[in-house]
Amino acid sequence: MTKATELHKKWLQDETYKAEYDALAEEFSLSSALISARSAANMTQSEVAEKMATSQSYVARLESGAVKPTIDALKRYATATGSRLTISLEHRP
Structure with missing residues (x-):
């Protein structure tokens, strides 16, 4: 296990860190x-x-999460990669 992985596991025990990570x-x-x-x-x-x-x-920024893509941008990305865009909402318990 890498040092980063070990630190991440340790930090997940902290509620604030875990909440931010989950977000x-x-x-x-x-x-x-x-x-x-x-x-x-x-x-x-x-x-x-x-x-x-x-x-x-722009593609690099999309993939890194540096920009918030529009639905249109996601559709164009899906079309470009031969993929199908699906969006779902799931109830949180």
């Missing part, structure tokens, strides 16, 4: 889904950007 889970999930779609399409960020008619740096 970012949705953003991590979106970033992961975008990167997975691009990887499954065997495409580079530049190739996705070209199909989206945008810049590679």
